[in-house]
Amino acid sequence: MDRADTNTSGGDGSPGRASYRRSTGSPRGEARRRELLDRVTDDLAVNGLVDFSLRRAARAAGTTHKVLLYYFDGADDLLRRAVFNLRERRIGNALAVTAKGTGPETLAARVRAAWQVLRDEEPGLRRVLDQAVGLAMYDSGRYADLAREASHQYLPTLLSFCPDHWSDRRKLEVAEMVLATLRGFLMDRLTSGDTEGIAAGFEALVRALAREEAAEE
Template sequence: MPRPPDPAKRRDLLDRVREYMIRNGLADLSLRPLARSLGTSDRMLLYYFGSKERMVAEALALDERRPLLRARILLGPTDSPRNPAWLRRFMEETWRQLSAPDLRAALPLYLEVMTVSVLHPDRYGPFMRDVLTEWRGLLVSVFRDLGMAEARARTEADLLVDAFFGLLIAPLADGGWDRSDAAVHALLDRLEPGWHDT
């Protein structure tokens, strides 16, 4: 009977695959050069992950959960009342964490995954849908806590998720992070007054 994969080694490989993808992207990702870079073999990667697509999706999911978990932690117990002003502070802190320099290195990879998921929905489309669904679900629950009806909560969540993703992608082309920061604050200036009318 074959020995089951070592979970610690699998996690270590996954972390290193993620770092490799951040440095090299997805366009020319091939198992043999990747395996050589990691000091292993393509057969070993297939043993641990089953397929290249599954390995990539797991490495991306591992990375994605870090900012999502940070946002969930911000939603934990708080002494502040959950009102529109609190929601604005939560969104400002979420933006600060999403656009932090330590996460920016991974953003080109996400842009590439988004593009591939549009051109080849069967490859990374499910991953991108899961990412967007999780972020939207998180914000829908926040808006419901403010007393919004379900349909409106979903619309407000869609607006924030889509705007934040767009504002994360735009400065990759020209480094305009200050402009994106200003745009986020301007967006929240316009949206917050409407959150009082629940």
């Protein structure tokens, strides 16, 4: 990959904007930046992280690498933002089937519905997001944010699955447990292909969540 300066994350967990080398803050500039990012994101979903570069991104966006450097701080910045976009798509798919008031009514049922989305999602999307975590582990000094930002993105959704009357601490404890477990299942699914074992482990998780929800405060 092309090496470039990376940004720090914004307070909301999204990639930061403070280190932009050039201002693109006008409505027209922001629209153009979003258009370019969406095209690069689509390419990443199809072709993965391997051999990602600024020139490849420029071809996918139908522009030049110099234009991308006007709107982004290099290949690493663009990669982080595209991975962020892909996670937002994953989260949006999960929320579409778990929204309170229209979807499942219990924590266990919401997690089950979300898992079905993760399990059955497009192979390209799953592959890229798994690759992003692997890249963060391989070169944590350069790509740690690819994994760190994942928790910031996923946790609000998992917290929203918890019963409203739970304390914030209890919601966080359960959400963190679910996040770690599902990420482990996804990684095991990618590396081992042991779908039967993963299915058994998931059923154990669902039973644990049902007991947690049934327990008194």
